[in-house]
Amino acid sequence: SKIVVLISGGGTNLQAIIDACTDSNYPAEIVGVISNKADAYGLTRAKNSDITAVALSHKDFASREDYDQALIKEIDCFDADLIVLAGFMRILTPSFVQHFQGKLLNIHPSLLPKYQGLNTHQRAIDAGDDVHGVSVHFVTEELDGGPVILQAKVPVFEGDTSDDLAARVHEQEHRIYPLVVKWFAEKRLNMQDEHAVLDGNIL
Ligand code: GRF
Numbered sequence: 520s521k522i523v524v525l526i527s528g529g530g531t532n533l534q535a536i537i538d539a540c541t542d543s544n545y546p547a548e549i550v551g552v553i554s555n556k557a558d559a560y561g562l563t564r565a566k567n568s569d570i571t572a573v574a575l576s577h578k579d580f581a582s583r584e585d586y587d588q589a590l591i592k593e594i595d596c597f598d599a600d601l602i603v604l605a606g607f608m609r610i611l612t613p614s615f616v617q618h619f620q621g622k623l624l625n626i627h628p629s630l631l632p633k634y635q636g637l638n639t640h641q642r643a644i645d646a647g648d649d650v651h652g653v654s655v656h657f658v659t660e661e662l663d664g665g666p667v668i669l670q671a672k673v674p675v676f677e678g679d680t681s682d683d684l685a686a687r688v689h690e691q692e693h694r695i696y697p698l699v700v701k702w703f704a705e706k707r708l709n710m711q712d713e714h715a716v717l718d719g720n721i722l
Pocket residue numbers: 526528529530531532533605606607626627628692
């Protein structure tokens with residue numbers, strides 16, 4: 520399977536998938552990485568691994584709709600089977616989501632449906648949660664609302680800062696995202712009627 524990865528920042532999840540792809544048994548390859556920020560370190564990670572890296576700045580477009588149309592064009596050039604959002608900090612328009620229906624994955628640093636949106640680690644701490652985590656889900660038009668595929672939990676310890684917790688969650692992100700991408704590439708995973716289905720079972 521051909522994957523395009525969308526990023527806005529450091530790209531440690533991108534790196535985890537790049538690393539997974541170096542295994543000759545891994546069923547997917549990253550054909551392109553696109554960032555809405557030209558200085559995203561993830562673009563350097565892509566180039567270091569000889570992957571085509573594209574900066575497409577949202578600031579060069581008058582509207583969200585215009586940007587997303589340009590992004591669709593760019594992604595379509597890669598003829599990708601799957602689009603992986605890995606720290607892509609943009610809300611996507613309905614027409615974008617519809618264009619790639621069932622082919623869009625996102626990773627969100629909370630145990631969805633808890634803590635949609637930003638600052639998830641601090642919110643978990645402030646709520647006094649003793650368990651926090653990360654979710655990989657299909658993208659639908661509802662922000663952070665698509666069907667969850669896989670979650671990993673981490674403990675929250677007393678005195679944890681948001682950074683402590685983020686680091687603990689990141690380790691799990693790097694474990695579960697390549698796994699979900701593998702399932703998709705093996706055609707074991709798809710979205711049916713806004714349900715995530717793995718090996719014929721609704722998750
Ligand atoms: C991750 O925490 C991910 O869950 C969130 O954005 C962050 C991206 O980190 N959506 P990185 O750029 O992959 O290091």
